[in-house]
Amino acid sequence: GDSVTQMEGPVTLSEEAFLTINCTYTATGYPSLFWYVQYPGEGLQLLLKATKADDKGSNKGFEATYRKETTSFHLEKGSVQVSDSAVYFCALRRRQGGSEKLVFGKGTKLTVNP
């Protein structure tokens, strides 16, 4: 079945460091891909998405490119801030039985130190 694998954390970086969180997927067809972020005490929020191959999603300085050839959707940010500390989830969306469902990775906890 469909699945998402993302790098295990926790990841600890200093402010202004470069961030990469790897995400690969297994799916039939061409799913839409997402990154969600969960700040402490809050619900998951959509960070960015890409719906087809070679699409680049971007938001708040984060970027991820849908790579069909490597079945990947790695999250990057050039210069992280303390406020980026959160748990990041990679996910794909698939159709099943007439409805659309999200399949999540395990999440990667990011801590950014000043």
Add this chain to the structure above:
Amino acid sequence: GAVVSQHPSWVICKSGTSVKIECRSLDFQATTMFWYRQFPKQSLMLMATSNEGSKATYEQGVEKDKFLINHASLTLSTLTVTSAHPEDSSFYICSATHLDSSSYNEQFFGPGTRLTVL
């Protein structure tokens, strides 16, 4: 906009009792609500999908008689864990999609409910 709340945020109960968790869309009407379960260091696992006024659709392996879902209105869905046991201890998260959503149908997530069964 698009805020989803859950109540309670955490609950501790004795084995054998039932616990009800509420999920509300505060500023929009939700066509569909989803219930997820998350174990420590694990991904969110979809338990069931519910549409207002109809029976929930459960994922394979989820006991529908144990996890009762009611979606009585466009802004409220409830998950009742019946005869809870320690293995039901987990983090339960709900999400909702807009009534007037675009073709994307983005899911808006609640903050989750931590259930501990003693």
